[in-house]
Amino acid sequence: MKGISQHTLKDEIGGLPMTGIDDEPLYKKIVRVKTLHQNLAEQAAPVSIDHAREASKLFGLTKQIRNSLELETILQTTVAEVQKLLRNDCCYFLWRLESGTRDTLVITHEAKSPDCASRLGDLPEAHAEALSEAIARRQTVRIDDVHNRLETSPEFYAFFQPLGIQAALVLPLQTHSGQTGALFCAQCHGVRIWSDTEVELLQALADQVAISIDQAELLARARATAMAAQTQAQQVSAALQKLQQTQAQLVQHEKMSSLGQLVAGVAHEINNPINFIDGNIEPATDYIKDLLELIELYQTTYPEPTEAIRQKEADIDLDFMVEDLLKVLSSMKLGTSRIKQIVLSLRNFSRLDEAEIKPVDLHEGLDNTLVILKSRLRGSNQQDPIQVTRQYSSLPLIECHAGQINQVFMNILSNAIDALETTSQPQIKIETQLVEQFQADVSDSEQPDVPYVEVRIRDNGSGMDDAVQQKIFDPFYTTKPVGKGTGLGMSISYQIIVEKHHGTLQCVSEVGQGTEFIVRIPVQVTE
Structure with missing residues (x-):
């Protein structure tokens, strides 16, 4: 969208006095205006007009963009190479974001001269409707001199002038997914005459950038899909491993539970007879002591036993039996106590009654x-x-x-x-x-x-x-x-x-x- 980009000579000198008023011949005025125009073009347009060289560099840039499938690389390479090629002050890439009743223009990438301020982020919403509408309609905005009211609409002047932009070239693009944005070239120090060749080549470049953005988004979606599939596979694998672990733990728990029941059952079966034996050892000891005392009393009362009794005492080694019998009973008591301790340990270890x-x-x-x-x-x-x-x-x-x-x-x-x-x-x-x-x-x-x-x-x-x-x-x-x-x-x-x-x-x-x-x-x- 160019307000008035090619002025007629009549428009240029329309405000100048005619010959009858200031006595200056009309042909001199024409010569003076042409000279001024030529000087302005020489001062404000330092870029080379070698269109073949420009086209070659832009096509090389297009090839470079095609070779990348990373969105960040595509956009940053584009603004950097365009700014270097045109040798203008700034080159931006901006997105037009639809948000309710008012759109937002956001600069996400920039390449600028050191003396120019960074403009990354949201552009001012004031007076941005005209530029947003032009981008939405895919209309090129081409302004050589913002202060030229014949060329610049009031809306564009109100938007660009507070930003310190003297000349602007905005080339819209639209992706396959419907996103709209623009390649935005700006001159902050003096005016800039944008040639028709530059505009045509840059518009072709903007179209190629839109295609590259689509390819990058497709790659990103493919990567996201692959990542999601990989994550899902990892989750399934983790779930399977967890299931196997849980199953093994259940089997182990069942084994321990069965072992505990077995231990408790064995302990119970052993405990009953052991208690019976242990409970009878002490009375048996008392009985045996009484019998030994009785034998001793017999020996005292009848010091001369019969030959049969002497033979039996020798056969059974009565003296050793009397000495060892109480030791046997004591060891039996110790053994039953040991068995009772083991049974108690088994029951305590299984702890079936203490879940x-x-x-x-x-x-x-x-x-x-x-x-x-x-x-x-x-x-x-x-x-x-x-x-x-x-x-x-x-x-x-x-x-x-x-x-x-x-x-x-x-x-x-x-x-x-x-x-x-x-x-x-x-x-x-x-x-x-x-x-x-x-x-x-x-x-x-x-x-x-x-x-x-x-x-x-x-x-x-x-x-x-x-x-x-x-x-x-x-x-x-x-x-x-x-x-x-x-x-x-x-x-x-x-x-x-x-x-x-x-x-x-x-x-x-x-x-x-x-x-x-x-x-x-x-x-x-x-x-």
């Missing part, structure tokens, strides 16, 4: 677990006996799921015993302490809200490297031979401590220095 959260003595849980593992702690022909050191601090009762916490202790201690198979002088050290307040040497992510109980279980085995430590709590990860480990023990332990008890489970290990598991559980747990 809900209740106050629990963690030391009792640790001791019961050690009782169950005692046969493994004794060692074998291939493994030395394991020395267990317990350093228990005074702890309050902890609100937790007792059976689940015992399962965690069992998993950690079993792994420690496995790690000590080839270690000479194997040792396991168990420490407990109550932490009443924040410890400066423990990061926020590694400790629950205070107060909490800390249980440290350390072995002097071969240790683990960083790669193994990073995966130690992953489901199905195990360093044990096939058939010996499921890879679920530490994963389930982590879930029990972190998710169900709002605590932390940390592994600290170094190759050749052993491994330490640190369990931290709040004293009070809320569901």
Whole structure:
């Protein structure tokens, strides 16, 4: 849209005095006006008029734009190369955004001379309707001199003049999706004569930019679709892995539940006869003592027994029997007490009657677990006996799921015993302490809200490297031979401590220095 871009000579001299008024011949006025016009063109249009060179550079720019499918690169390259080619003060790319009753013009990319102010962002809304309408209608705005009222409409003058723009060339474009924008060239210092060739070539360039924008948007949508598909595939994969993990944990939980029921049943079946035996040992001891006293009384009363009695005393070694019989009864009492302790440990470990959260003595849980593992702690022909050191601090009762916490202790201690198979002088050290307040040497992510109980279980085995430590709590990860480990023990332990008890489970290990598991559980747990 060009108000008046080609002025007739009559228009140029229309305001000048005629010959009869100031005695200047008309032909001299014509010569003077032509001279002024030529000087103005030479001063205001420094760009080369070598159209072939301009066309070659613009076509090269078009090829450069086609080779890029990134929107930012396309727009920034366009404004930079056009500003360099035309050697004008500023070149912008602006979008026309439809927003309700009033459109907004936003400059998103610019290339400018150092002495020109940046205009990135929203252009002033005042008097912008004319330019917005021209862009919407895809009408070229071509103004050589904003102050020339014959060329510039009042609306354009009111819009460009406050921005300090002396000459403007606005070339609209529209994308396939319906977005409208423009390539906006401006001169801030003096007027600029925009040649017809420049306008034609730049309009062709604007059309090519619109095509490149469409291609970039198609690529962006394709990438977004691919990304969405990849994200969905990752989500499906994660869901499948979670499902497999949950299924394995359910199987493991069912195994533990079945084992608990079996242990409880066996403990119950053993407990009844053991109680019967244990309850009768003491009366039997009293009876035997009475009989021994009676025998002694007979020997005192009848010091000369018959030959048959002497022969029987010799056969049964009466003196040894009298001396050993009470020892046998004492060992039987000790054995039944030991069996009762094992049965109690099994029942306490299974905790079938304590599924809900209740106050629990963690030391009792640790001791019961050690009782169950005692046969493994004794060692074998291939493994030395394991020395267990317990350093228990005074702890309050902890609100937790007792059976689940015992399962965690069992998993950690079993792994420690496995790690000590080839270690000479194997040792396991168990420490407990109550932490009443924040410890400066423990990061926020590694400790629950205070107060909490800390249980440290350390072995002097071969240790683990960083790669193994990073995966130690992953489901199905195990360093044990096939058939010996499921890879679920530490994963389930982590879930029990972190998710169900709002605590932390940390592994600290170094190759050749052993491994330490640190369990931290709040004293009070809320569901």
